[in-house]
Amino acid sequence: MQTAYPPCEGMLIGYARVSTDEQNLGLQLDALKRAGCQEIYRDTGISGTVARRPGLDEAFNRLSAGDTLVVWRLDRLGRSLGNLIQTVQDLEKRSVHFRSLTETIDTGSSGGRLVFHLMGAMAEFEHALISERTRAGMKIARMQGRALGRPPSLSAKQRTEIRESLARGVPIPSLAKRYSVSTATIARVRKDDDAPASGSTRRKSAYGR
Numbered sequence: 249m250q251t252a253y254p255p256c257e258g259m260l261i262g263y264a265r266v267s268t269d270e271q272n273l274g275l276q277l278d279a280l281k282r283a284g285c286q287e288i289y290r291d292t293g294i295s296g297t298v299a300r301r302p303g304l305d306e307a308f309n310r311l312s313a314g315d316t317l318v319v320w321r322l323d324r325l326g327r328s329l330g331n332l333i334q335t336v337q338d339l340e341k342r343s344v345h346f347r348s349l350t351e352t353i354d355t356g357s358s359g360g361r362l363v364f365h366l367m368g369a370m371a372e373f374e375h376a377l378i379s380e381r382t383r384a385g386m387k388i389a390r391m392q393g394r395a396l397g398r399p400p401s402l403s404a405k406q407r408t409e410i411r412e413s414l415a416r417g418v419p420i421p422s423l424a425k426r427y428s429v430s431t432a433t434i435a436r437v438r439k440d441d442d443a444p445a446s447g448s449t450r451r452k453s454a455y456g457r
Contacts, residue, residue, distance in 0.1 A: 259286050261286070262317075265301065273292065275320070276320040333367055
């Protein structure tokens, strides 16, 4: 039984995509034709994670106010939930509707618009939760004295060995190769070694007379 969608004042423009050349567009194309799409644009061998998709760009350029962009399934359009929602919002700004056949969503109806607003709210809520958990985890790590960020490329023992080797005149490139780090990392070890004494040492020399 075919789903009844609200009447479209403009054209129905279809978009189909498969991620690999081995996959077949037939199922999507057949569904889009049966849905009444007058024109269908396609991308073959392009992952949904790719930002620029020539077929989708062509479809967007073809769409005008009152038209409806039709896809077989939601994941054919969006690289992620956030990207999908942003794309549909961009279409709405141009007075273009969006329709997904499998999920029976059509933003040309009040119900379809409500679904997308709810999806957008859920995406924002999920993002806020992730950010909150990240901040909480960093706070706990700091309270427990754990170092944040990327671990150091050299241990304290290795840095001592490097300083001793530098003092003996071993070239920086040789040390970088030995410890599998960049020459800049070795140079920083020497720079740190040449740095002025800490504030506590300076205070001792200034007042310990």
